[in-house]
Amino acid sequence: MVTRGCPQHCDFCYKDAFFQGGRGFYTQRVDDALAEIDRLPGRHLYFLDDRLLGDRRFGQSLFAGMRGMRRLFQGAATVDSILRGDLIERAAEAGLRRIFVGFETLNPGNLASSNKRQNLGLDYKAVTDRLHSLGVMINGSFVFGMDDDDQDVFSRTVDWAIGHGITTATFHIQTPYPGDSIVCAHA
Numbered sequence: 539m540v541t542r543g544c545p546q547h548c549d550f551c552y553k554d555a556f557f558q559g560g561r562g563f564y565t566q567r568v569d570d571a572l573a574e575i576d577r578l579p580g581r582h583l584y585f586l587d588d589r590l591l592g593d594r595r596f597g598q599s600l601f602a603g604m605r606g607m608r609r610l611f612q613g614a615a616t617v618d619s620i621l622r623g624d625l626i627e628r629a630a631e632a633g634l635r636r637i638f639v640g641f642e643t644l645n646p647g648n649l650a651s652s653n654k655r656q657n658l659g660l661d662y663k664a665v666t667d668r669l670h671s672l673g674v675m676i677n678g679s680f681v682f683g684m685d686d687d688d689q690d691v692f693s694r695t696v697d698w699a700i701g702h703g704i705t706t707a708t709f710h711i712q713t714p715y716p717g718d719s720i721v722c723a724h725a
């Protein structure tokens with residue numbers, strides 16, 4: 539992990555409860571992150587960060603430093619961070635080959651009511667097209683059980699995922715945990 543947490547506050551996410559009383563999002567120093575990566579054995583890395591692209595300046599420096607390290611890695615990112623700017627291209631050049639993406643729901647009402655507003659109005663197909671063009675496999679994250687879901691939500695969501703070439707998918711059941719946050723979805 540080279541970052542902790544996330545600057546967003548989606549209602550269904552574990553994050554706000556987990557980081558209660560602490561800072562919601564911070565990054566390692568780039569030099570320290572690169573030195574740690576360099577110390578790790580093998581070629582493959584799995585970044586467990588909730589939002590690997592959450593800090594643009596950090597990401598630019600990290601991926602620039604990773605170019606030439608001959609690593610292959612996977613991570614997690616939000617829809618908006620994949621569409622914005624060219625950070626995803628820099629990540630792919632640094633060795634990104636698979637990414638967990640928080641699509642969460644195909645229903646705008648669900649996005650609004652769960653405070654996942656950064657996904658509202660964004661073109662999910664543009665996300666899958668961009669990742670496919672970079673040769674990055676997609677692990678799509680979806681949450682079932684939001685207020686605007688109906689009985690068809692399962693087949694509709696799975697059909698969309700298959701139709702858009704999602705490589706693997708994670709389907710979460712929205713579940714209340716003690717406290718004010720629910721379900722362990724991220725990005």
Ligand code: SF4
Pocket residue numbers: 543544545546547548551552553588589616640723724725
């Ligand atoms: S679901 Fe993703 S974007 Fe939303 S708060 Fe959690 S980590 Fe951040």
